[in-house]
Structures are given as C-alpha cells and as structure tokens.
Amino acid sequence: MKYLTIISALFILFLSYESYSQSIRIVRTDVDSTRSDFITASYIFGFDIYLQDVENTNNVSFELVYDYNDFIKYSSYRIGDFGSDGIAYVIPKNNPGAQGSLKVGIFSGKPLGENGFTNPKVLHLEFALLQSAPDGEVVTFTFVNALTTAIVDSVPASLSLSSDPIQFTMHGFVNAWPGDADNNGIVDPRDFNQVALYIGTGSRSKNMRSFKRRSPSTLWGPQRVLVWDNADASYADCDGNGDVTVSDGMVVMMNMDSNHTSVNKTKNQVQSSGLEIKSFRTPTSVSIPVYAGFIRNYKAAVGEIDYSAIVGNYDVLGVEIGELFDNSQQFILIDDDKEGLKIEFALGCFEKGFDISLPGNIAYLIVEPKSGFPQLPELNLTKLKGLDMNNRLFDMNSSPSDVIDESVKDGIIITNDNAMITLAFRDELEFNSFRIFNPNGSLIRSGSLARDINTFTISLHNLPTGIYYIYLSGKDNSVVPFTVLR
C-alpha cells in the first residue's frame, strides 16, 4: 500500500509536470510542412515562434543561437499576436566564424493578468541563406534561456520554456554532370532509370522548386546547379532546363560511359539487368505506327505526339518501341501529359555500335477505341529528333509526306494504284539498287537497277495494308514511302 501511494504520487507529479510543460516552438512559413526540414541557398526562409501551454502571458524573452553564421543572415522580424501595442527587441549578434544569435524580448504592453495571451504567436523571423552555403550540411537553431511570465493558479510566475533544437539541411549549389542522373560518377543504363523515376518533376510539380542552370550544356563537364526541393531530381535534369523530361534520357545516351570522380553523393544502387519495357497492348487496342524518315544513321530518337485530335474516339494507353530498335538493349522513356493531350517519348538502344540506317516505324502509339472501330487517325508527331553516331541531335522527318517533299524533290513521279507502284525518274538521277521495307522495318525485297533505267515498277500483290518504303541508292539516294490498302 505504501509503495502504491508513492507510485500514485509520482504519477500525479508526472501528470502535473506534463500539464505545465510550457514550451516554445516554431512553424516554417516560407514552405509547406513537407519541405520544412531544409533551406535553400539564395532564398529567404522564415518561421513563426509560438508559445505552447502558456496561459495569460504578457511577455517572452529568449536567445536564439544558430551555427553556420557565415552563411545565414538575419533579415527582419514582425511582431505576432501582441499586435500594435506590443514591443519587440531583436538584437542580432554576428561574430564571423562563430555562432550567430538573436537576443529577443517581446512585451504585450499590458500589465500581467490583464487580457493576457494564451499560446500566442509571439514573433516572425526571417533569414537569408547565402549562395555560398555548403550543400547537405545541417544547421541547428537552439533556444537558450527562454522565459515567459504568466498567471499560474492566480499567481504571477516566471516560467522556463522548454524547446527542441531546430534543424535544417542546407540546399546549396552542387556540380551536376550531364547524363549522370544518379550522380554516382558514371553514365550507364541505370541513369535512364533515374530519369524515368523523376519524369514530370520540375516546373509542373506543385509545391516544389526546381532550378534551371545558368548556362546549361550537355557537354561532359561539371555544371553548377542549385539543389532542387527534391534534391535527387536536380541530377536527373540532365540538360539543365529545370524539368525532368524524356529529353534528359537523350543526354544520358550522349554521354554514355563517361565518368567523373567528383561525386557528391554515392548511391548504393544494384546494377539492373535492363530497363523494363512495358507493353500497353490489350486484346482490343490499336497500334498506330510512328514513322521516321531516314536522313542519317542514328541510335536514339526523341519525339512528341499531339493526340488531342483523337481523344474523342480513343483512350491513349502508351507508346511502345518499334521494330527498328529490335534489340535486347533497347530502352524507352514516356511522359504522358494527360492535361496537355500529348505524349513524349525517348527511345534507343544501349548497345555499342547499334545504328539505324532505314526509314520505318520507330514506335507505336497504343490506343483503345472508346466504342466500335473509329477510323484510324493520322498522328500529329512534332519535334522528332534523332541522335546521330556523333551524339548530335538532328531534326527527323516525321511523316511520309515530309519525306516525299524532302528527298524525292521533283525528280521522281510516283504512281500507285494499290496493285502496282511505278516510279519514274528524271534522267539526271542515278540509282543502281533498291530495297523495300515493310511497316515493321524488315527488308522484304531488294534488287539492282540498270544504269540507264528511268522507270521502275513493282507489283504490290500479296502485300498487306501498311506504309512501305523503297530505299533507292546509287549516285543519288532517295526514300519513297507508299501505302498499300487492302
């Protein structure tokens, strides 16, 4: 019984201690709570200071001490709930190389017990984090000798305020190497995974700051970048435009196998065997070929399909890589911006020496008819670019009509009655061989042409519906697409 009494007494003591555990705390005001654990170089950060479990108070005093004083500059204060009658003294102490501190006293201007404040917000403070702040270091703010005066059980009392240290990780400028999306020191296929992970992150993300680089370049070399709110995504923006998009995958391709030793942060990533190639097809889906003409050899391509014209009749499921890239080392990145009604893709092949030297279907847009079988639409493919063997991006032709305009010029007249196709050349054009590729990019016929020939007829018998290409070579080179309808 005696022990029980002691335990009960301890329990009551504990309870009373808990209920009178007055404290002082902060709430960040410049960012939402998901981002309150870091501060960003060259930005102002601020917080409100609240008293907790304090009734009927008329003042508070404390010293707020912080390290990394050389990078954190006190900026300003604003008085809180004490309002226009309140008085605040905020005295900064700034010893270079030592801790910074603010000595603070705030008074409501009213006698104790008269319209006192309960759990007031007493002060707002703002600081700036300088550009030179070291990335990843943690700054700690500590309240020292925090005291308040309040009426407790009808008696004026001076109360100590407890507090927890407040810590912020500093986001500073770092070096990003274009293509090393996971910042592990080497550009390899894992960096595609990293780009894929953060696609869509950037200026479109809500409640997130991303930063463009000042002089972005895709050339291999360190580039200064201010760490984004999502720190890992800063490196996945390989081209430095402030957004992680499929184009950043192209930069991985450009700098494949490059390495550097100035790694800021290592990743214990397991080497993946390859990128997952997803299939979007369903039993009722329709695959619309995405055509690319041939201008020069290439190993990867990036493009954007505007599908706004077909959303009435189709749901867009995704983009699949075409047979031109038929290889176990193939990759594809997709960014489906459903609101903008467009889908972006980057695709290619990791294998050394792999190149494409034909026109054909580089990808398929997979769509699902909403009802019945509406007429197959023509795709509006824009911004199609290839990555050539010297890692330069070049504009590619993205529709068969473009190819006719560009490479055939006025030298070839095409007649196609669906049973036969006839090509008539001008005399000055010289071709000595032809190859015909089916819609999947497979060679189906080839042969030689006599030197002085200027007409050429091919039977289309037995060819199923699709877009085919005749590749003519010799002194001149031309690509002629034609359609077979059955």
Ligand SMILES: [Ca+2]
């Ligand atoms: Ca890497």
Ligand SMILES: [Ca+2]
């Ligand atoms: Ca980018």
